[in-house]
Amino acid sequence: MSDNKLIRKEILSIKPYIPGKPIEEVKRELGLKEVIKLASNENPLGPSPLAVERMGETIKGVNIYPDGNVHRLREKLSVKLGVEGNQLIFGNGSDEILVMLAQAFIDKGDEVIMAETTFSEYEFATNIMGGEIVKVPLKDYTHDLKAMAETISDNTKMIFICNPNNPTGTAVGRAEVEDFLDKVNEDIIVVFDEAYYEYVSDKNYPQSLDYLLDYENLIILRTFSKIYGLGGLRVGYGIANEKIISYLERVRQPFNVNAIAQEGALASLEDQSHIRESLDYNRQGKEYLYREFDKLGLDYVPTETNFILVDLPKSNDQVFKELLKQGIIIRSLSSYGYKTKIRVTIGLPEDNKKFIKALKSLLNK
Known part of the structure; x- marks a missing residue:
């Protein structure tokens, strides 16, 4: 069977989307019990409690x-x-x-x-x-x-x-x-x-x-x-x-x-209260990460979102792998042609602190 005859040639130019690593996969691969994901720009608070309740009723x-x-x-x-x-x-x-x-x-x-x-x-x-x-x-x-x-x-x-x-x-x-x-x-x-x-x-x-x-x-x-x-x-x-x-x-x-x-x-x-709470957590997390990046002397792009693009003095793929070993998933931007930049989602306060602590350790090696 010839691929040239079987497949539309337009398909051959498509690169499959590579999503951020899921938490359970990282736990299984590395034998970790705790993993935080700061890679896919998800709301760290999760869905509205009202939404969870309504969805539970809908399952029936x-x-x-x-x-x-x-x-x-x-x-x-x-x-x-x-x-x-x-x-x-x-x-x-x-x-x-x-x-x-x-x-x-x-x-x-x-x-x-x-x-x-x-x-x-x-x-x-x-x-x-x-x-x-x-x-x-x-x-x-x-x-x-x-x-x-x-x-x-x-x-x-x-x-x-x-x-x-x-x-x-x-x-x-x-x-x-x-x-x-x-x-x-x-x-x-x-x-x-x-x-x-x-x-x-x-x-x-x-x-x-x-x-x-x-x-x-x-x-x-x-x-x-x-x-x-x-x-x-x-x-x-x-x-x-x-x-x-x-x-x-x-x-x-x-x-x-x-x-x-x-x-x-x-x-x-x-549930507008959940939106307000989510925005408040995001604002506080953004301010905290900005301060810590400034202390570390890292360049970053001020953001209008729930993630921050950060430039590191090391290979982004290397930092990604090292953080992964510590149960922290971030996004390396090597697929975008960047060699030293990462994208990190603004998480819960404890997650942001864990990320910064691990990043400091890596950069000081």
Whole structure:
């Protein structure tokens, strides 16, 4: 059997996504009893207690297919966001919506613009459909929207902007975004991925929902995986005008958001005290890690998210392995072309302290 005849050639260029190591795997491999994970930007407080209770009640009915239209969550979110229900689409995580976007809009040979250092799933979704990836270098670890606009050609079909950006934690401001949108042809889909939207404290951060009326080519992606603590359930959603949503609905799989996930997300929206507590822990953790990095003389990128990009005087892969032996999982950024940078999730106070203690020991060797 010939692979050349069997496999679509577009698939051969796809690099499988490598997730952060799971806690149980590290425990099993290294014989550890305690492991902390600061690698995947999860909420260290976990999900809302109200969500846990609601999900427990929902388990009894999992013999029934979920609501394929996600009616109750759609209704709740439309009121919260001030949009119509038909302006929302839901996915098995935002990742699934990225693939829907590629399936609905990208033809073979279409150009898709993205930052050189950003969320890897944009590249994955583009490659699936045979699109041509055009990467634009970051400027000061931030999307260079001016350069991205200058890169647009007659073949450009879609532009991805991760705001705040993963893995750098930076965000582009309102003025830059508005100037950029004015330069983009209406036949080009602009995707604002705002997975970390709730963590942003910069007052100059653009409220992208305000642009939906004026820019019909815009779609905004958000998720319940980060601040809402539901990463294991996979619930993401997109907001756009009803025409874009109608095209995405044509490629959406039926029953793609499971019943437990829908109830967990719905309850999470109702528990604002959990959001406030999560933000407070994140703010305190960020301030603590900034102080400790300063003491260690380490360069880091100020963040608008729940993670920090840090530059080390040693190989990031080496530090990753050494920390792993001590039961601390962080993210080496060698896959992004960085040799000494890591990404660390802001954890609970005791986890942050354990990480800093271990890092100090490694750097002093």
